[in-house]
Amino acid sequence: MPYRRTESVIRRLAAREQAILDAARIEAARGGMAAVQIIPVAGRAGIATGTVYRYFPAKADLVSQLIADVAERELDAMRAAAGAAPGPLSALAAAIATFAARAMSERKLAWAVMAEPAEPEADAARRDFRAALSDELQQRMRVAIVRGYLPGQDVTIAAPAIVGALLEGLIGPMAPAVDDDPAKTREAVQTATLLCLRALGVGDARAFGLVAQLPLGRRD
Amino acid sequence: MPYRRTESVIRRLAAREQAILDAARIEAARGGMAAVQIIPVAGRAGIATGTVYRYFPAKADLVSQLIADVAERELDAMRAAAGAAPGPLSALAAAIATFAARAMSERKLAWAVMAEPAEPEADAARRDFRAALSDELQQRMRVAIVRGYLPGQDVTIAAPAIVGALLEGLIGPMAPAVDDDPAKTREAVQTATLLCLRALGVGDARAFGLVAQLPLGRRD
DNA sequence: CGAACGAATGAATGTCAATTCACTCGATTC
């Protein structure tokens, strides 16, 4: 008779898989994608190296899953923030600012997950993340354009450009250091959001108003 | 008595070093940074693998030099274009558009040199490139701000944000395909430049006027 | 309780590139 998986075993397996992903995320947040290596990850998760392969057939699968997990959280947060906004333009502003603020709170992880290359297979996961991010912005931009809040424009260029501006402007190697100063961080997020809104054709005065009203500063 | 380096020997050595760099650039343009490997590069340059090490102590040095070379060309082109412009704002527009147009003409190489990670040492060269690019834009932005052409703003965020917007919007994995269609390419460059100018606070109408006047479409 | 099973282990192995080095060969010197 085939063996049955007890409730507790199922829980343990799931917990272990999560522990591996958590360990990978911590490594990535510390040393970038290059630091996501099987032996250290296994060590941090408190298991043997071989065990990692019971949960993920190859390292690329682990990395892909890590990226997908982070992506899901970020997209959820953006949608939640945008959904709570009163109109299309403030929804767009909220989505942008939320992404910016969350990326700032985990700069290295955000950079590793979005910008650092790795195995080609993991690249697909990153592509998906970026595509989803762009899509999210594109949707909201289209609504805003149709309703006359934004001038007509090529959203297939504008949306990724916004993503790039936020990444480079806030968490890229050239971005100004904000250390962990919450005031500086907040200000940087506002500056970047303002810049993005203007880039999309929101008038200076109106953009300023939108940014001033943003409910910044929450955490997951 | 120490050996003298004949004129012809000096020329041959210089030519060979250039051949190695050219080979590396071709590989990068084809397959990204991952394709810059010593054996293929040596093969393409028509020499043995060991010979590469007579010219570059380590692969990281070769990659760094490659990045620095590309950076120098791009910065020169930007400065030349900006220098030929009639005023601070059109100079800024010209610098942005020139960078955008040139990156588009060698998308994969531009991406490899600016965005793909590699050895940590090569990362320093990329950092320098980005810093120089940001600096170039910052200088021009400051001038434009002082003379009242642009609203006051944090240029240390704005400059890298512009770079990021161009990279992601035009040559990143999410950017729309333009294949080799010159009309599409030209239009994409205009769209992206317009977006950048608006991001910096140039009014929509004026930005449109600046972009329309850009002398686009030259090559090195 | 004692098979039987699947999960866990981690040392050993495989893989992929960078790097080395003992040797060859053409150029330079006297």
Place this chain on the structure above:
DNA sequence: GAATCGAGTGAATTGACATTCATTCGTTCG
């Protein structure tokens, strides 16, 4: 033109990781 220099060669070495697998260990079943 013989002696010497130093560039060029490429097979072999090294190093850094990912991946495997024979074995151990804890659970589940009869």
